[in-house]
Amino acid sequence: MAGPVRGSGRRERPVSDIPVVTAAEAARAEHLLVPTATEHLTAGDVLTVVDLDAVGSPQEAAVRLGQAHRVLVGVARRRVSPAAGTLLDALTLTLSTVPQPGRSHIRVDDVDAALDQLTEALHGAPRAALTLAGLLRLTPLLPVPDALVAESLAFSMLLAGPEFAAWRRAHPARPVPPATADAVLLERTGDRLCVTLNRPARRNALGREMRDQLIDALAVAADPGVAVVHLRGTGSDFCSGGDLDEFGTAADPATAHAVRLARSAGYAVHRCAGRVQVHVRGACMGAGVEVPAFAGRMVAAPGAYFALPELSLGLVPGAGGTVSLPRRIGRWRTAWMALTGERIDAARAHCWGLVDAVTADA
Numbered sequence: 120m121a122g123p124v125r126g127s128g129r130r131e132r133p134v135s136d137i138p139v140v141t142a143a144e145a146a147r148a149e150h151l152l153v154p155t156a157t158e159h160l161t162a163g164d165v166l167t168v169v170d171l172d173a174v175g176s177p178q179e180a181a182v183r184l185g186q187a188h189r190v191l192v193g194v195a196r197r198r199v200s201p202a203a204g205t206l207l208d209a210l211t212l213t214l215s216t217v218p219q220p221g222r223s224h225i226r227v228d229d230v231d232a233a234l235d236q237l238t239e240a241l242h243g244a245p246r247a248a249l250t251l252a253g254l255l256r257l258t259p260l261l262p263v264p265d266a267l268v269a270e271s272l273a274f275s276m277l278l279a280g281p282e283f284a285a286w287r288r289a290h291p292a293r294p295v296p297p298a299t300a301d302a303v304l305l306e307r308t309g310d311r312l313c314v315t316l317n318r319p320a321r322r323n324a325l326g327r328e329m330r331d332q333l334i335d336a337l338a339v340a341a342d343p344g345v346a347v348v349h350l351r352g353t354g355s356d357f358c359s360g361g362d363l364d365e366f367g368t369a370a371d372p373a374t375a376h377a378v379r380l381a382r383s384a385g386y387a388v389h390r391c392a393g394r395v396q397v398h399v400r401g402a403c404m405g406a407g408v409e410v411p412a413f414a415g416r417m418v419a420a421p422g423a424y425f426a427l428p429e430l431s432l433g434l435v436p437g438a439g440g441t442v443s444l445p446r447r448i449g450r451w452r453t454a455w456m457a458l459t460g461e462r463i464d465a466a467r468a469h470c471w472g473l474v475d476a477v478t479a480d481a
Contacts, residue, residue, distance in 0.1 A: 120244060131286065135164060135260035135419075137163055139168045139169075140168070140169060141173045142173075142174055142175070142180035142181075142391050143180055143183060145191070146180040146183035150476045151189070152183070152184070153187070154189060162241035162248075165241065165245045166245075167187075167189050167249055168322070169184070174199060174200065178202070178206075180209075181208070181209040182209075188253060189251060189252065190249060190252045191252070192210065192212060192334065192344040194215075195214070195215040196215070196216050198217050203223060206354050210451070211480065212458075213451065214234060216230055222471075225455045236461075237455075237458055237459055240459050243254075244432075245403075247433050249443070250435055251273075251278060251454065254435060257269055258270060258442050259445045261390050267442055268380065269443060270439065271380055272376060272415060274434060274437035275372035277434050277435060278367055280433060285324075289368070292368060294364075295326065295365060302329040303316060303329060303335075304317045304353075305336045307339065310345055311345075311349070312340055312348045313351070314333065314348060315351050316347070316352040316353060316358055319355070321384045322356040322358070322359035322401075323352045323353065323354065323356060323407070324360060324362040325358055325362065325407065325410070326361070326365050331382060332385045333384050334383075336384060337384075340394060340395075341370040341391070349397075349398065350388075350398070352400070356402040357383075357397075357399040357411070357423070358410075359404050359405075359407055360404040360407050360428070361405050366432065378436065383438075383439065385442070386439070388414050389413040394415065395416070396413040399417060399418070399422075400419070400420035401422065402424065403423055405428060405438065406438035408426070409436050409444065410438055410439060411441030412444050413442075415445045417473075417474045418474065418476045418477070419476070419481050420479065420481040421477055421479060422465065423468070424464050425473060426454075426460055426463065427457040427458075430458060430460060431433075435457065436457055448473050
């Protein structure tokens with residue numbers, strides 16, 4: 120079993136600038152449950168830290184905190200009582216140095232170091248973090264098609280926001296390589312369909328060209344004669360995520376939303392999920408984990424690693440990650456991955472249920 124998350128090492132930003140309150144205090148204070156109304160948001164305007172070592176009436180607090188519009192992070196240095204399980208479920212996530220029941224906590228070596236890591240990430244993109252926390256409360260409750268609509272709306276909103284604009288200015292888009300016909304390879308043998316992402320020089324980045332060819336390839340799986348679909352990537356990496364040079368290049372955010380709904384690779388996998396087996400290795404980042412997580416089975420090589428880096432761009436996962444990952448690992452661990460961008464190795468991914476097996480021949 121994988122050990123606790125190690126955190127980011129020596130702390131450089133103290134957590135003292137984010138007050139730590141009890142669950143009862145948070146439940147009674149309206150300003151701790153909603154974001155501060157300001158144009159110049161910081162982490163402190165969207166983040167509330169809840170001390171779970173001092174839980175009074177957890178049921179009452181859980182109801183109130185479950186209605187919050189804020190990033191709620193619990194901290195625990197000892198095992199909470201079984202009665203507090205609903206309180207942990209109501210939070211965005213919980214950082215704990217000891218195992219807790221269920222999937223709502225992240226096991227860490229040092230709560231303060233992990234909280235610093237989280238706070239630092241929120242300082243860079245508080246709007247995206249706030250949007251993510253609200254989105255993850257919603258998407259697990261919706262049917263997959265409706266949840267994808269909610270995610271796409273949030274993604275388009277943030278494309279028009281100041282955090283993504285600042286990232287795009289700092290990382291100007293480069294020219295996109297010319298289109299080719301073999302971005303995705305397709306081979307059918309009897310009832311077996313093999314689909315291979317084939318842009319190893321770009322670490323199989325899922326740009327428009329590859330996305331469209333992948334959707335077209337998966338359409339073949341609609342044939343009732345196809346019993347199993349194997350999805351792989353050429354080269355050392357399964358998929359390094361969306362093509363960053365294409366981010367924000369649609370005519371406008373509303374058009375981008377329409378395109379995401381019409382051409383969703385994640386939904387294409389979801390529609391035939393029971394027959395899809397994904398074999399991943401190396402980098403599985405952004406879309407490279409969001410899309411395969413819809414599959415019925417995902418197998419990882421020992422060196423595979425997984426990350427959701429979109430918050431560092433001022434965005435939330437936009438290839439279906441707020442829909443597919445919560446259905447595998449819960450919304451709380453999805454929140455940790457998306458808020459921090461931290462890489463999760465194959466062993467932890469298996470422990471959490473993100474992948475179904477770790478094998479050398481994946």
